[in-house]
Each structure stands twice: as structure tokens, then as C-alpha cells.
Amino acid sequence: MIDEEGFRANVGIILCNCDGKVFWGKRLGQDSWQFPQGGIDRGETPTEAMFRELYEELGLLKEQVEVIGQTRGWLRYRIPHYMIRRRARPLCIGQKQRWFLLRMLGNDHEVNLQATAKPEFDYWEWVDYWMPANQVVFFKRRVYRRALDELASLLGGGA
Numbered sequence: 001m002i003d004e005e006g007f008r009a010n011v012g013i014i015l016c017n018c019d020g021k022v023f024w025g026k027r028l029g030q031d032s033w034q035f036p037q038g039g040i041d042r043g044e045t046p047t048e049a050m051f052r053e054l055y056e057e058l059g060l061l062k063e064q065v066e067v068i069g070q071t072r073g074w075l076r077y078r079i080p081h082y083m084i085r086r087r088a089r090p091l092c093i094g095q096k097q098r099w100f101l102l103r104m105l106g107n108d109h110e111v112n113l114q115a116t117a118k119p120e121f122d123y124w125e126w127v128d129y130w131m132p133a134n135q136v137v138f139f140k141r142r143v144y145r146r147a148l149d150e151l152a153s154l155l156g157g158g159a
Contacts, residue, residue: 001039001041001042002090002091006090006091006092006093006094007074007092007093007094007095007096008094008095008096009039009074009096010037010038010040010095010096010097010098011037011040011046011049011050011053011097011098011099011100012035012036012037012075012097012098012099012147013035013037013050013053013054013057013100013102014099014100014101014102014147014148014151015036015054015058015060015065015102015103015104016068016101016103016104016155017103017104017108017126019126020129021126021127021128021129022035022126022132023035023036023058023104023111023126024124024125024126024132024135025057025121025123025124026121026122026123026124027120027122028120028121028122029122033132033135033136034132034140035132035136035144036053036054036057036058036121037053037097038052038053038056038057038120046098047067047070047100050098050100054102055115055116056115056118056120057113057115057119057120057121058112058113058115058121059113059114059115059116060104060106060110060111060112063105064104064106064110065102065103065104065105066103066105068101068102068103068151068154068155069100069101069151069154070098070099070100070101070151071097071098071146071147071150071151072150073098074096074097074098075096075097075098075099075143075147076095076096076097076143077094077095077097077139077140077142077143078093079092079094079095079139097143099147099150099151101151101154101155108126111124129148129155132148133145133148
């Protein structure tokens with residue numbers, strides 16, 4: 001779903017463990033890392049999209065996580081001009097994201113990157129809460145910082 005301004009509706013997932021570390025995934029076949037994220041389908045709420053993406057990308061079910069919170073509104077980023085697919089209609093110039101902070105209730109071995117036929121990640125690790133804001137691809141850094149900053153207080157002393 002792309003809005004009238006050209007932003008695709010999307011959810012982002014910050015999954016933490018009991019130590020306040022966050023899931024950091026290496027994109028399949030690439031040398032880039034990111035949090036789980038994905039588009040919101042027509043007729044789907046952001047929460048429904050988040051649980052769908054959680055399963056598609058990490059193989060986790062809603063019973064295996066606790067929803068701690070979400071950003072109050074949409075956080076937007078623009079795609080660099082050279083990455084915009086100019087022939088696509090409607091034209092997408094970036095993403096608007098609703099971010100969710102989740103706590104994993106189970107064990108690490110429950111993460112299944114091969115849960116679906118089209119995996120997103122080929123490797124993952126737990127990292128310091130703030131590290132992804134400096135390591136994600138440059139055009140997503142501002143959104144990552146804003147999401148992490150807004151949600152940090154919900155972890156108490158863990159972030």
C-alpha cells in the first residue's frame with residue numbers, strides 16, 4: 001500500500017531478549033544487516049502485519065513474544081534517488097513505518113530463518129540495543145534512531 005505522497009506502509013520489529021539485546025539479521029546473500037520489517041497488506045492492521053512478518057522472517061508466533069509497545073505514529077524515510085524504480089506505478093519514494101518493540105519469551109533455538117519459502121535473513125545475532133542505529137544502511141539510520149529512542153524507556157534499565 002503506497003500512499004498519495006509515495007510512501008509504502010510498513011512495519012518494523014525490534015525484538016529483544018531478556019538481557020535487553022536486540023535481534024540483528026543479515027539479509028540473505030548480502031552484506032547488509034537490519035531489523036525485521038515488511039509491508040502492510042491491504043486490509044491488514046499494522047499489528048496484524050507485524051505478527052505476519054514476525055513469522056515470515058523469524059518463524060516466531062505471537063505466543064512466543066510479548067508486545068512491549070509501538071511508536072506513536074509513522075516514521076518515514078526516503079529511498080535514495082538512484083534506488084527509486086521510476087517505472088513502477090504507483091511510484092514509491094520511501095517507507096512510512098510503525099515500529100514495534102517485542103520481547104522474546106522463548107529460547108534462541110526457536111528462531112527459524114527458514115520458516116517460509118522466501119527467507120529474508122541467513123544469519124542473526126543479539127546485539128547492543130543502540131548498535132543498529134549506527135550500522136544499518138545510511139538512509140535508514142534516522143528512522144532507526146527515532147524508533148529506538150522512542151521505545152527505549154519501555155525496556156526500563158535494559159536499553
